[in-house]
Amino acid sequence: MIGIIDYGVGNLFSLCSSCKAIGEEAFVSGDASALSKADRLILPGVGAFEDAAKKLRDTGMADFVRQQAAAGKPLLGICLGMQLLFEKSYEYGCHEGLGLLKGQVVPMEGRLPAGLKIPHMGWNALDVKGGTLLTGLSGQYVYFVHSFFAENCEESLAAVTEYGIPITAAVEKGNIYGCQFHPEKSGNVGMRILRRFAGQEKTV
Amino acid sequence: MITKRIIPCLDVRNGRVVKGTNFQGLQDVSSPVELGKYYSDNGADELVFYDITASAEGRKLFTDILTEVASTIFIPLTVGGGINTLEDFARVLKCGADKVSVNSGAIRNPALVHDAARLYGDQCVVLSADVKRVDGQFRVFAKGGREDTGMEAISWIKRCVDNGAGEVVLNSIDTDGVKGGFDLEMLEAVSNAVDVPVIASGGAGCAGDFVTLFQRLPKVDAGLAASIFHFGQVKIPELKQLLKENNIPVRL
Numbered sequence: 190m191i192g193i194i195d196y197g198v199g200n201l202f203s204l205c206s207s208c209k210a211i212g213e214e215a216f217v218s219g220d221a222s223a224l225s226k227a228d229r230l231i232l233p234g235v236g237a238f239e240d241a242a243k244k245l246r247d248t249g250m251a252d253f254v255r256q257q258a259a260a261g262k263p264l265l266g267i268c269l270g271m272q273l274l275f276e277k278s279y280e281y282g283c284h285e286g287l288g289l290l291k292g293q294v295v296p297m298e299g300r301l302p303a304g305l306k307i308p309h310m311g312w313n314a315l316d317v318k319g320g321t322l323l324t325g326l327s328g329q330y331v332y333f334v335h336s337f338f339a340e341n342c343e344e345s346l347a348a349v350t351e352y353g354i355p356i357t358a359a360v361e362k363g364n365i366y367g368c369q370f371h372p373e374k375s376g377n378v379g380m381r382i383l384r385r386f387a388g389q390e391k392t393v
Numbered sequence: 394m395i396t397k398r399i400i401p402c403l404d405v406r407n408g409r410v411v412k413g414t415n416f417q418g419l420q421d422v423s424s425p426v427e428l429g430k431y432y433s434d435n436g437a438d439e440l441v442f443y444d445i446t447a448s449a450e451g452r453k454l455f456t457d458i459l460t461e462v463a464s465t466i467f468i469p470l471t472v473g474g475g476i477n478t479l480e481d482f483a484r485v486l487k488c489g490a491d492k493v494s495v496n497s498g499a500i501r502n503p504a505l506v507h508d509a510a511r512l513y514g515d516q517c518v519v520l521s522a523d524v525k526r527v528d529g530q531f532r533v534f535a536k537g538g539r540e541d542t543g544m545e546a547i548s549w550i551k552r553c554v555d556n557g558a559g560e561v562v563l564n565s566i567d568t569d570g571v572k573g574g575f576d577l578e579m580l581e582a583v584s585n586a587v588d589v590p591v592i593a594s595g596g597a598g599c600a601g602d603f604v605t606l607f608q609r610l611p612k613v614d615a616g617l618a619a620s621i622f623h624f625g626q627v628k629i630p631e632l633k634q635l636l637k638e639n640n641i642p643v644r645l
Contacts, residue, residue: 200487202488202489203491206463206465206489207467209464235514236514306588307588308515310516311395311398311438311590311615312395312438313394313395313396330644332468333395334516352394352395374467374491375467376433376467376468380467
């Protein structure tokens with residue numbers, strides 16, 4: 190059973206539907222005692238880092254997620270949810286994240302070669318570097334929508350995608366997983382990634 | 394590298410796809426769910442659903458059907474048609490739309506783009522513009538292309554992008570339905586004026602028109618079409634293969 194963490198950020202309809210589509214029981218909740226019964230947790234998120242980080246703290250979800258991750262429960266951060274796993278973000282200022290992974294989130298603006306549009310929006314290919322979640326999926330396309338990306342995260346880097354420069358596409362460290370792209374919007378490849386996270390498909 | 398997107402557009406009235414289709418193997422060619430799944434399984438990078446219903450009952454049917462589509466198809470969904478207020482945004486986003494396309498609603502109320510972008514993010518707001526040449530000028534038309542607003546199109550589109558539209562669908566009324574190719578001149582003017590993704594619409598008659606589009610205008614991000622996909626004149630997997638052979642990045 191997958192618990193989708195609701196802390197007042199973003200639209201969870203597709204995520205919930207996609208979990209159901211792969212045959213996983215899934216529920217959306219902002220309640221720690223309900224979520225603690227889930228076998229796995231997904232931390233979603235769209236919008237601004239500062240606002241989301243504040244909501245995570247204010248709802249008590251920040252401490253809850255840290256505690257569940259420390260206890261070894263599989264945790265998948267998606268999009269902004271992945272960025273929140275890091276120590277800090279430089280999205281309009283400097284804001285503290287959950288600190289579960291080493292690294293920081295920085296703007297694309299000023300770091301991409303001229304002529305590339307921001308946000309990085311659309312289908313782009315995975316170049317898998319490590320981890321278990323994306324094994325064998327190099328060259329497969331997934332759907333991205335973001336204007337900030339994680340850097341200095343070699344310790345957990347699982348995949349990059351090329352957008353003028355290599356952009357962190359996925360991270361993994363032990364039971365902590367993160368996808369910058371949206372598996373719930375990435376067609377069959379995305380469904381496969383969710384199945385793997387759900388433990389339905391074993392990877393080496 | 395990010396790929397060029399191919400986007401079929403489905404007009405929905407009273408919960409059914411209009412204009413019909415003639416795909417083999419599809420039992421119900423006017424079911425948005427079946428057609429959406431067909432396209433999703435056959436290489437579409439995104440789907441656009443336009444609600445062309447006029448009645449409140451039809452609108453309810455549309456949101457019901459949208460919920461069903463979004464529960465079964467896991468690629469980005471854009472919804473347009475009848476989007477006039479923030480409540481309309483909320484209504485379709487709740488049913489699983491990822492992006493919302495505004496056209497006449499933005500002309501009637503220019504603050505709509507700004508307000509929606511602030512609430513849901515720029516990436517969620519798509520400006521759809523129907524544009525036609527009048528007296529040597531690109532003009533914005535409202536009400537499904539029936540009414541000349543008198544506004545110059547490029548400055549209108551720029552203003553909407555400055556207000557937070559994260560993407561522009563440019564539909565050329567001059568080339569729409571002609572099937573002689575996309576309106577390259579108009580698309581070039583728009584893609585030079587804004588730095589958000591531009592989606593070409595109106596005029597595609599064959600797969601080669603998409604090759605010409607992306608070769609001549611590398612700044613254009615996506616091509617949208619309806620009937621040529623619905624009637625099978627252009628099959629998306631074959632179109633993408635052709636684009637690939639012409640060194641245009643696509644998701645295969």
